[in-house]
Every structure is written in structure tokens, then in C-alpha cells.
Amino acid sequence: MIEIKDLHKSYKMGSNSLHVLKGINFNIEDGELVAIMGSSGSGKSTLLNILGMLDGADSGEYTLDGVPIKNLSETKAALYRNKFLGFVFQSFNLINYKSALENVALPLYYQKVPRKERQEKAMQYLDKVGLKPWAHHLPSELSGGQKQRVAIARAMAAEPKVLLADEPTGALDSKTSYEVMALIQKINDEGNTILVVTHEEDIAHMCKRIVHLKDGVIVEDKKIEQVRAEQYV
Amino acid sequence: MWLFDRDLWFEIFHTLGKNMFRTFLTMLGVIFAMIILVLLLGSANGMSNGFNKLFAGTASNSLFVWGQQTSMPYKGFERGRRIRYKIEDAEILKKQIPEIEVLAPRIELGSHRGVVTVYRNGQTSGSSVYGDFPEIDNITKKKLVEGRFLNQTDIDDSKKVCVIGEETYKLLFDKGEEAIGQEIRINGIYFSVVGIYKPNNNINIDGENAVFIPFTTFQKAFNSGDRMGWMAIAVEEGTQVAVVEKQIKDILKLKYDIHPDDERAIGSFDMSEIFNNITAFTTVLKGFSFFVGIFTLLAGVIAISNILLITVKERTKEIGVRRALGATPKIVKRQIVVEAIVLTAFAGLVGFAIAVGILSIMNSMWGSGDDFPFVNPMISVPQFIVSFILMVGLSVLIGLLPANRAVKVRPIEALREE
Numbered sequence: 001m002i003e004i005k006d007l008h009k010s011y012k013m014g015s016n017s018l019h020v021l022k023g024i025n026f027n028i029e030d031g032e033l034v035a036i037m038g039s040s041g042s043g044k045s046t047l048l049n050i051l052g053m054l055d056g057a058d059s060g061e062y063t064l065d066g067v068p069i070k071n072l073s074e075t076k077a078a079l080y081r082n083k084f085l086g087f088v089f090q091s092f093n094l095i096n097y098k099s100a101l102e103n104v105a106l107p108l109y110y111q112k113v114p115r116k117e118r119q120e121k122a123m124q125y126l127d128k129v130g131l132k133p134w135a136h137h138l139p140s141e142l143s144g145g146q147k148q149r150v151a152i153a154r155a156m157a158a159e160p161k162v163l164l165a166d167e168p169t170g171a172l173d174s175k176t177s178y179e180v181m182a183l184i185q186k187i188n189d190e191g192n193t194i195l196v197v198t199h200e201e202d203i204a205h206m207c208k209r210i211v212h213l214k215d216g217v218i219v220e221d222k223k224i225e226q227v228r229a230e231q232y233v
Numbered sequence: 234m235w236l237f238d239r240d241l242w243f244e245i246f247h248t249l250g251k252n253m254f255r256t257f258l259t260m261l262g263v264i265f266a267m268i269i270l271v272l273l274l275g276s277a278n279g280m281s282n283g284f285n286k287l288f289a290g291t292a293s294n295s296l297f298v299w300g301q302q303t304s305m306p307y308k309g310f311e312r313g314r315r316i317r318y319k320i321e322d323a324e325i326l327k328k329q330i331p332e333i334e335v336l337a338p339r340i341e342l343g344s345h346r347g348v349v350t351v352y353r354n355g356q357t358s359g360s361s362v363y364g365d366f367p368e369i370d371n372i373t374k375k376k377l378v379e380g381r382f383l384n385q386t387d388i389d390d391s392k393k394v395c396v397i398g399e400e401t402y403k404l405l406f407d408k409g410e411e412a413i414g415q416e417i418r419i420n421g422i423y424f425s426v427v428g429i430y431k432p433n434n435n436i437n438i439d440g441e442n443a444v445f446i447p448f449t450t451f452q453k454a455f456n457s458g459d460r461m462g463w464m465a466i467a468v469e470e471g472t473q474v475a476v477v478e479k480q481i482k483d484i485l486k487l488k489y490d491i492h493p494d495d496e497r498a499i500g501s502f503d504m505s506e507i508f509n510n511i512t513a514f515t516t517v518l519k520g521f522s523f524f525v526g527i528f529t530l531l532a533g534v535i536a537i538s539n540i541l542l543i544t545v546k547e548r549t550k551e552i553g554v555r556r557a558l559g560a561t562p563k564i565v566k567r568q569i570v571v572e573a574i575v576l577t578a579f580a581g582l583v584g585f586a587i588a589v590g591i592l593s594i595m596n597s598m599w600g601s602g603d604d605f606p607f608v609n610p611m612i613s614v615p616q617f618i619v620s621f622i623l624m625v626g627l628s629v630l631i632g633l634l635p636a637n638r639a640v641k642v643r644p645i646e647a648l649r650e651e
Contacts, residue, residue: 049645052557054557054643054644054645054648055643055645074561074562074640075561075562075563078556078559078560078561078562078564079559079561081556081557081558081559082558082559083559087557087558089648093550093553093554093557093648094554095551095554095555096551097248097251097252098247098251102247106555106558107558107559109240109244110555110558110559110560110561110564111559112240115239115240115243154558158558158559
């Protein structure tokens, strides 16, 4: 699903440049649930941004579902993001004046799905994350866990090839974190490819594979025995 | 065509509607600007209409010509000679200058602006007495309170009839007394009253205390022969009054042996000059109002742009999310520009409605007053359309500013955690 070869990225900070990614190589197969771990400054967020087409790499190859991702214009990047990727953020990033349902329907709007169909589909995904009764509530009326579930529903609504989650549990307490992870596991069980960036060991161990990043290189890449999150809920 | 994309409009109204307070604040500037623009333009129009009403009944393309004294000796004549026209001059002028539409000769009893004693049943009035042709009514319209003005039959039969001013009526008759059919006496000759006119606020050349009798009757009754006092002349629409004025003077100078450079021998008054001055005044006033209004509007639209800029900053994250979810820069830009247009257009309409309301109130308070030139203050449809198009055009240009700012922010920066 994702192929990365010798990915480099550096940021210019005044006169000196900061080499963040120093040649990353890895592949993600269809249906994997991968945790990218690393302390802050290890380059994990930069990697995720490049994978998410929010940022471009300096050199190296990135292929997503057979499509080479290179030198994208903003418009093309937006189209690819919409078609291939679903995002889940640490701070949820729901649009605060839109109801849960409208938030979930938003990527479908950019896919030019007709309104009625959009609403139905959004409702279906809200139901999947167990928030159908909250469909018409504003984000401010939802708890943190609920917000993240809405965000996951929104990311899934566009039926992306890969779900990218940037510290999805970073702003949640551990019980809610496990709830969210249980949901992510459930989605993965259905065959979706998911990438989770985290610095929490327990969250990482709920994935099926852990990629350890340190100072811009992969220091460890191992398949693990998945810890099911339901048992903690 | 995106213009008919229901989803886009839904999205925009939704966004604006969910942020009512912000939307309202944003619109305030344009609402006020539009109110000011419409009020200014409307008032200028009202003033223009008021002047038009004031001068209704006076032909704007007219002039008056009378004889004065020569100021230069010529062909053996000494200076200071009084110029007296003859009735035949009217025919000569009409024949030689085809641009003359109406030429009404007039003769006055006594000297110019002189006063003659008019008697009736022991009451008297000092009035001007004019011998006129009915055509004069085409140049300075008389507002008749009762009866009729002089007509062609009066001229043909030299009838001893007269039309009197309201002022004259008050002097000669008791209040409420029937005047039509009554006789008044001028220089020992009786005339029967056929009409009474009222001063009508327009340029009043004849005064309010005057008696009009048929020209032919005047000739016989007062033995004026072929003399003619002055002429009221209306020229064809589209012809410069000044040009005709010069032609008339040239002909008369030749006929009466007046020095070609003598400016004082022939008196004249060009009515169109007054109208031109007033038209120029109201045009300048309208132009000025439009100018001020448009700049106020510009300020209002800039205020919208400003607030949109601020909200774009505030919405950086939202825009970042939208773009992460697949909104192309074009879509983001379009949404912000259309938001600017919708805000401006809606605010403009609200301001317009308020201003029209104020104008109607003003109209009902002062609109009918005869003493102040202010009638039907309202902006015209073309004025409205022009200002509206201008406003929306400006809002597109100025909406692009925040829109460009919005797409300049890269989604990654917008989404960066604090």
C-alpha cells in the first residue's frame, strides 16, 4: 500500500538546516496497523506529514497504492488527500460550528457526493462509531473521546486507502484512549490500513507492528503480538 | 457552473449563519455605507426634482427681448435713442429664424414695469397692464384659479376681456366675490374678467398684480398702433438659445439702425442660462454624492475585507482541516470570495432598504412643501444598479485578499499543534 525509499527531509532554520529525516525505507502492506514511535524530534510527525501529502520530501520515493507521490501541486495534493487518506489529529480538529454529522459529511462534500447521499453515508459512519444519537450535536457538546470518534468517522467517511492518526490519544485520558484504540482496531479488523503516530508504549502495543524512529532514521521495525484494547474498556 | 452549485451556497450560508454575530459585525460597515450612499443620492435627486417642479410651466429654452436706449451714435442718430419695436418685427423674425418655435409679442401700458390704476366699483389697484397673445402661455404657463386664459377668438374679435392676477383680484374684489363676468375699468375702458391666475412659485416675470388683455384689443383701446413692447420667444428643442438670441439682435440692429457693437440698445434675458446653472448645480451635487457614497462604500467593503482577514486568521485551523480533508485551494478561495460577495450584497440590500425607508419618511415630511425644493427623494434604478454592481465588483476584488491569505497558509502549518 505504501512504499517509501530513501526519504530525506531537512528544514532550513536561518543559516543552518536541520536534517530531520535521514533516509527512511519501509513498506506498509494492505490491512496493516502500524505504530510509528519515537520521542519528540525523532521525525515521526514529519514522516506522517509527508505520508499525508501535507509536506513534500526533499528526495526519495513515495508510492501510495501504486501512485507515485511527487511534486504535487496543492490542488492535486488536495485531491489525493481526499481520495487516498483519512486524517485523525491529536486535537480532533472538528469544525466547531458544524454538527457531528456535518463534520463527518465534509470530506464527502469535497468529493462532490450529492447532499442526501452524503448525509446518509455520514450517518452510517457515525453509527459505526456509536454516536448516532449525537449526530446533531456540536463538537462543544461532546466529550473528548466522542470528539475523537467523530473525527475517526470523518476520516473513514471518505473511504480512504490509509488512515493516518497523529497522536490520536494524546489529548485523552487512558480509559478513553483505549476506547478510541478499540475503535481503531475494529476498523483495522475490517481490512483498513492504519498508521498511528504515538509516543505511548501501551498505545503502540495495540498495533500490529511498531516502527521506531530515532534522530531521523528507523532504528527498529518489528511485528508484535497485538494487545486488544477491549479488555481495558 | 459553480454559481448554481447548491452545496456551495448551502455551505456558505451555513458558515455565515452559524457565525451570526461575526457576520453582523462584518456587514455593519457596508450597511452604513449603503445608507449614506442612498441617502445622499436620494436627497440630491429630491433636490433636482424639487427644482424641476419649481420651474415647471416655464419653458427652459426661452428668451425675452425688449427695447432699451442706444448707447452709441450710429448713422447720424445720436446716442440715447429709445428703441421701439413694431408688431411686424415678430413676423420678420419668425420668417428669418426657423428655429423660433413660439414668438409672443407683448405690449405694456405705461413704461416698462409701470403701474396703471385699475378701477372697479370704487376700488382701485395699481397693476401692470399687458396686451398679449395666447401663445405666451406656452412660455410662461399661468396657473388659473378660475376661468380661462386669453384665446385666439379674443384676438380675432378684439374682445374686451381680461385675465387678472390673484393679487389684483384681492384689491378689486371683496373676499369670495364672483369675479368672472365682472367688469373692471382701465383708462376709462371696461374689460370683462374671464380668468384669475395664481402665482405658481416658478420664475414670475409678470408679477402677481397684473391684468392681461388681448393684444389686438390693447391696440384699439389704448391706441398703440403697431407698437410692440417686448417679445417672449421659445426656441426649438436642441437649439442653443444664445445662438438664436444673437440672430435676433443682429436682425433688429440692422432694422433699427443700431451700431453693431451697441450692447445696450436691445435688452434680453436668456432663460436657459438659469436652467443650465441649476442643472449644473444639481448634476454636481449628484456627482458629489455619488463620489462620496462610493468612497464610503469602498471603506465599508474594505472593512469587510479586514474582518474577513481577521477571521481567516482565526479560521486558519478550520481551513487547514478543510484542506486536509480534500478542499483544493480553489474551493477555499471561492468559498471566502463568495462569502465576501454574499456579505456585501446582503448588507448592501439591508442598507438600501433602510435608506429607502428613511427617504420615504423624509418625503412624507418635506416632499410636498412648496417652499423647499425637495420632491420625491429616491435613487433611480440605474443609479441603484450601478452602485450595486460596483459594490459587488469591489467585494470580489477585496475578497480575494483574505482568500489568498487563506490558501497561502499551508495545511501543515495550520494544523500544527501549539
